[in-house]
Amino acid sequence: MTVFDSLDVRLGPGDGPVAFGGSLGGLTAGELLAAYRRGLFPLPAADVYASAYNEAVYGDAVEAGEVALLPGDADPYALAWWSPDPRPVIAPDGVRLGSRLARRLRNRCSWWTSADRAFGQVLAACAGGRQPAWITEELAAALLRLHELGAAHSGEVWDGEELIGGVFGVAVGPVLSLDSMFHRRPDAARVAVADLGARFGAAGGRLLDAQWDGPHVRSLGAEPMARSRYLAELSGGGGAGVLDGAPLPAARLGRAG
The missing domain is CATH 3.40.630.70 (Leucyl/phenylalanyl-tRNA-protein transferase, C-terminal domain)
Structure with missing residues (x-):
């Protein structure tokens, strides 16, 4: 089981993050490989200001369910997952x-x-x-x-x-x-x-x-x-x-x- 099991990448935006969050006790190699297997790659925020920017720009899309919020134990906006289309x-x-x-x-x-x-x-x-x-x-x-x-x-x-x-x-x-x-x-x-x-x-x-x-x-x-x-x-x-x-x-x- 991974945090990506319920995520359908095909339904996510092609020109923005598909999901945020998902770091359970720290980003692990297993979690990272599971993401690549689903066509995702990570874009961590460099600092708290970048995380706050992510929330300001994409928070409404997350609230609307257009961008997934994955389960985790840290600031979800500190870790974005992308899958561009095309x-x-x-x-x-x-x-x-x-x-x-x-x-x-x-x-x-x-x-x-x-x-x-x-x-x-x-x-x-x-x-x-x-x-x-x-x-x-x-x-x-x-x-x-x-x-x-x-x-x-x-x-x-x-x-x-x-x-x-x-x-x-x-x-x-x-x-x-x-x-x-x-x-x-x-x-x-x-x-x-x-x-x-x-x-x-x-x-x-x-x-x-x-x-x-x-x-x-x-x-x-x-x-x-x-x-x-x-x-x-x-x-x-x-x-x-x-x-x-x-x-x-x-x-x-x-x-x-």
Whole structure:
């Protein structure tokens, strides 16, 4: 049993939170994975002011029953659950590098890539300096636990021994939901997405979920998918096997692109 058992995501708003609350004794890895399995992802409030803002903006919709209020033992407006409709998705082998970046990778680029080699570092880099600060300590702890369980993955881009870009997300069956990315060199985050997508596809994955639509994810190759179809993909059976995390030259992605 989870706090999401009575929630029908299909009936929730496509352009706002589907639900608030649900943290029973703190956000756990099990609760987080149950949410992703239902097509939800979390957006915790950074502080009490952000929580108060959520209540001010969405409180009437909660009172009207348009947005669900999940059982919990904390301030419900401190934790929002989203399931956008439509959902931006990318085929694992469909991440666009662009001709300029592909050419640069081919021409003696020293960058190399890996997967699940530095999950904690990628998570910390994605959390650092972001406003709003949605990757809270509680959420980070749950994500680290999911990584230990093999459900959360990271893709890393290196220049020598320096981590210059990365992405992380949660895998559910054939879908990898990408939560956040970062870069310390131009285009390193794009390379991280392309590399992790290639590894996920090679392991049997079928879909990358970019979560939030916008010009940047569209430039990566994302296309809108109706939430009903996305939920069907999640529950369609099958899934990815173990990702190959071995170090590989980033130049290979330029040749593929």
